[in-house]
Amino acid sequence: xxxxxxxxxxxxxxxxxxxxxxxxxxxxxxxxxxxxxxxxxxxxxxxxxxxxxxxxxxxxxxxxxxxxxxxxxxxxxxxxxxxxxxxxxxxxxxxxxxxxxxxxxxxxxxxxxxxxxxxxxxxxxxxxxxxxxxxxxxxxxxxxxxxxxxxxxxxxxxxxxxxxxxxxxxxxxxxxxxxxxxxxxxxxxxxxxxxxxxxxxxxxxxxxxxxxxxxxxxxxxxxxxx
Numbered sequence: 001x002x003x004x005x006x007x008x009x010x011x012x013x014x015x016x017x018x019x020x021x022x023x024x025x026x027x028x029x030x031x032x033x034x035x036x037x038x039x040x041x042x043x044x045x046x047x048x049x050x051x052x053x054x055x056x057x058x059x060x061x062x063x064x065x066x067x068x069x070x071x072x073x074x075x076x077x078x079x080x081x082x083x084x085x086x087x088x089x090x091x092x093x094x095x096x097x098x099x100x101x102x103x104x105x106x107x108x109x110x111x112x113x114x115x116x117x118x119x120x121x122x123x124x125x126x127x128x129x130x131x132x133x134x135x136x137x138x139x140x141x142x143x144x145x146x147x148x149x150x151x152x153x154x155x156x157x158x159x160x161x162x163x164x165x166x167x168x169x170x171x172x173x174x175x176x177x178x179x180x181x182x183x184x185x186x187x188x189x190x191x192x193x194x195x196x197x198x199x200x201x202x203x204x205x206x207x208x209x210x211x212x213x214x215x216x217x218x219x220x221x222x223x224x225x226x
Contacts, residue, residue, distance in 0.1 A: 009031040009034060009035065009046070009187075009188055009189050010188035010189060010190050011190050011191075012031070012035060012184070012189060012190065012191055013191065014182045014191055014194065016053075016163055016164075016165055016180065017163075017179075017180075018053050018163055019161040019162065019163060020161075020163065020164070020179040020180060021157065021161075021164040021166070021177055021178050021179050021180075022164065022165050022166070022178060022179065022180040022181070022182060023165070023166045023167070023168055023173075023174040023177065023178040023180070023181045023182065024036075024165065024166070024167045024168075024182050024184060025168060025169075025171060025174050025181050025182065025183050025184065025221075026183060026184030026185065026186075026189060026192075027184075027186055027187075028169065029187050030184045030185065030186055030187045030189040031184065031187060031188070031189040032167040032184065032189075033135055033167055035167075036061070036133050036135055036165070036167060038050060039052075039059075039131075039133060039165070040059060040061060040133065052130070052131060053130050053131055053163045054130035054131070057129065057130025057131065058083065058127050058128065058129040058130060058131075059129055059130070059131045059132075059133065060081075060123075060124035060125070060127050060129035060131070060132045060133070061124065061132070061133045061134075061135070062120050062121060062124045062132070062133070062134045062135065062137045063120070063135050063137075064135055064136050064137070064139050064140075066108070066113075066116040066117055066119060066120040067120070068108040068116060068119055068120070069108070070107060070108050070109055071107070072107070072108075073104065073105050073106060073107055074100060074103050074104050074105070074106050074107075074108075074111070074119050074122075075091070075095075075104040075105065077108070077119055077123060078091060078119065078122050078123045078126050079091075079126075080123075081123045081124075081126060081127055082126060082127060083127065086126070086127065086128065089126065091122070091126060093159075094122055094125060094126060094156065095122060097152065097155055097156050097159065098118045098121060098122050098152055098156060099118060099152065100115070100118055100119065100122060103115060103119075113140070113141065113145075114141060114145040114148075114149060117137060117138065117141070117149060118149065118152065120137070121137070121149075121152070121153060121156065125156055125157075125160070128160070128162075129162055130162060130163065131162065131163045131164070131165070132157075132162055132163070132164045132165075133164075133165050133166075134164065134165070134166040134167065135166075135167045136166075136167055136168055136169065137149075137153070137166070138150065138168075138170075138173065139169075146173070150173060150176055150177060153177065154176075154177060154201055158201070166178070171213055171216065171217060171221070172209060172213050175197060175204075175209055175212050175213050175216060176204060176209055178197050179196070179197055179198075180194060180195070180196055180197065181194065181195040181197065181216070181220075182194050183195070183220040183221065192220060193219070193220050195216050195219070195220060197212070199212075
């Protein structure tokens with residue numbers, strides 16, 4: 001019995017300026033992850049065009065699951081992703097920024113989910129990508145751990161800004177991290193609207209964040225902060 005074809009995306013067109021951080025936000029099943037898969041070249045069943053920030057640059061991805069090799073140490077997992085041009089790269093600063101300095105010789109089975117997610121971030125940033133894609137990198141974490149990891153992500157990304165595109169269901173997370181939020185409709189998705197976040201990250205305190213979330217939600221998602 002042949003399966004029914006499902007159209008996840010209708011028409012999506014958006015851009016992310018070089019060196020900026022953008023987020024795709026929309027309801028479950030609206031095609032956010034499919035969009036990332038298209039950019040990664042994992043899904044080719046579509047018509048359209050993808051223009052990368054650097055056609056010859058590296059693309060790094062951080063998935064919902066850390067996907068670490070259990071028989072490799074933390075440092076080995078990170079170094080396995082390095083291209084030959086970066087072989088032997090000094091990773092001290094990156095590990096220290098992400099709080100992994102004392103974890104380099106440990107194995108994934110010894111790590112909490114939060115620490116494993118840090119290793120996944122280290123692996124992605126270590127490759128010095130021209131584009132980094134993040135598919136709900138903090139999903140299923142408790143809010144305290146997620147908040148800490150968002151701060152670490154901001155810190156390591158700010159040290160070497162690269163074009164970034166993240167998928168999330170958490171509007172507060174999108175507002176905290178992003179320069180631009182692309183809102184999608186229900187499946188098959190279209191772009192509902194785009195919110196620009198111009199406030200410097202250093203000024204995005206709790207009061208600003210709650211006010212911005214409320215304003216953005218009212219305009220783009222019918223008042224639901226998500």
